[in-house]
Amino acid sequence: MSFIKVENLVKKYESNTAVAGISLEIEKGELFGLLGPNGAGKSTTISMLSGLLTPTEGSICINGIDIVKKPMEVKKILGLVPQEIALYPTLTAKENLDFWGKMYNLSGKELRNRVQEVLELVGLEDRKNERIEKYSGGMKRRINIGAALLHRPEILIMDEPTVGIDPQSRNHILETVKRLNSEGMTVIYTSHYMEEVEFLCTRIGIIDHGRLLAMGEKDELKRSVITMDKIELELSKVTPTVSERIEKLEHVESFTVEDRKVTINSRKSEELLGNVLSAISKMNIKVLSMKIQEPNLESVFLSLTGRALRD
Ligand SMILES: Nc1ncnc2c1ncn2[C@@H]1O[C@H](COP(=O)(O)OP(=O)(O)OP(=O)(O)O)[C@@H](O)[C@H]1O
Ligand SMILES: [Mg+2]
Known part of the structure; x- marks a missing residue:
């Protein structure tokens, strides 16, 4: 018991x-x-x-x-x-x-x-x-x-x-x-x-x-919970080619480009990351900062309730 x-x-x-x-x-x-x-x-x-x-x-x-x-x-x-x-x-x-x-x-x-x-x-x-x-x-x-x-x-x-x-x-x-x-x-x-x-x-x-x-x-x-990793990159500049190249990479589920910030959702962020970085460097663009966010309890809660743990 x-x-x-x-x-x-x-x-x-x-x-x-x-x-x-x-x-x-x-x-x-x-x-x-x-x-x-x-x-x-x-x-x-x-x-x-x-x-x-x-x-x-x-x-x-x-x-x-x-x-x-x-x-x-x-x-x-x-x-x-x-x-x-x-x-x-x-x-x-x-x-x-x-x-x-x-x-x-x-x-x-x-x-x-x-x-x-x-x-x-x-x-x-x-x-x-x-x-x-x-x-x-x-x-x-x-x-x-x-x-x-x-x-x-x-x-x-x-x-x-x-x-x-x-x-x-x-x-x-x-x-x-x-x-x-x-x-x-x-x-x-x-x-x-x-x-x-x-x-x-x-x-x-x-x-x-x-x-x-x-x-x-x-x-x-x-x-x-089916959650995805998030790769967040801040670039020195963004050109239309950036979106075109990212779109073609394997393991990209979805992505957004806002100002100089690129956010990519992926189920295999580790495999994807190297390819993203080399694609960007080939365009002569610098990566100013980089963050990978893995699923956490917050995302579990979000997916169960549709809202964040904290207001
Ligand atoms: N003595 C009481 N009389 C009437 N309603 C109550 C009473 N105590 C709690 N409630 C209600 O019961 C619900 C749960 O409250 P409870 O205090 O258990 O939540 P909690 O998860 O501990 O919240 P918090 O994180 O704010 O401490 C709330 O809607 C609250 O308004
Ligand atoms: Mg309480």
């Missing part, structure tokens, strides 16, 4: 169906990514997975335990990093972690040690005695993550933990998540940043309008 098994999960708010029938299974030790735009239903799904919200329909079993029937048992092995920061601004980072540790029934030496370990893990040991209100957004997020780790959960559920923060904290968080996962923690990571999910996760679900539009291994998802 899967470590986490979700069957036909539905959440309705009066007239609005936020989650419209999601089924998924996650194995122990996986780093599963849930990717979707604003309002897709990510937070609602996660709130049900962590026992904060009761599903309208469907079931969730974690480690064989039904979360609706026995929420406390499941919560013991779960750590949730909510989208909204859940910290007291006037307390220091250490005091905040002490508070959360006590909520998880830690005390005495065990609590002290664990708070210290978590401060080191999130890289804020040297700032532990500063009040949270003086922290940057990224530092707050790191403490928010620390709070979810105090009771050594087996599963870490993170709801968009890097929104609106500085690159340094973002990298620290991504590296921490990778490390926790490599040490055996099962992680569910939601985001609307395609590049984060692409960097972190091996298996991904793409969610929109409360439904899973696609789910699978990252590479499998990319292959499942």
Whole structure:
């Protein structure tokens, strides 16, 4: 049986169906990514997975335990990093972690040690005695993550933990998540940043309008969508001959020429590139810049929904 098994999960708010029938299974030790735009239903799904919200329909079993029937048992092995920061601004980072540790029934030496370990893990040991209100957004997020780790959960559920923060904290968080996962923690990571999910996760679900539009291994998802590589070239000049020559090359599916920019769609960009470059140089034209774009999760999303992940 899967470590986490979700069957036909539905959440309705009066007239609005936020989650419209999601089924998924996650194995122990996986780093599963849930990717979707604003309002897709990510937070609602996660709130049900962590026992904060009761599903309208469907079931969730974690480690064989039904979360609706026995929420406390499941919560013991779960750590949730909510989208909204859940910290007291006037307390220091250490005091905040002490508070959360006590909520998880830690005390005495065990609590002290664990708070210290978590401060080191999130890289804020040297700032532990500063009040949270003086922290940057990224530092707050790191403490928010620390709070979810105090009771050594087996599963870490993170709801968009890097929104609106500085690159340094973002990298620290991504590296921490990778490390926790490599040490055996099962992680569910939601985001609307395609590049984060692409960097972190091996298996991904793409969610929109409360439904899973696609789910699978990252590479499998990319292959499942017929997308083409894009070769973008900026040339020193463009003459009518450029279009004529490009049109005749093998593996050119389609192309556009705008000002001095040539964009070519191809299924075999590697084989095509050399021929394009030599055709251009024969016309005594220089290539000022060159970019090859391979299919990514953004193109998968675009092809599934007809719109971009970010507005
Ligand atoms: N308490 C609520 N009452 C009514 N509707 C809600 C409530 N919470 C969420 N919704 C609606 O459910 C849908 C899904 O919201 P949800 O917060 O799960 O999306 P999300 O994917 O987390 O979005 P974001 O990326 O903006 O955080 C939205 O249409 C939202 O307006
Ligand atoms: Mg959300």
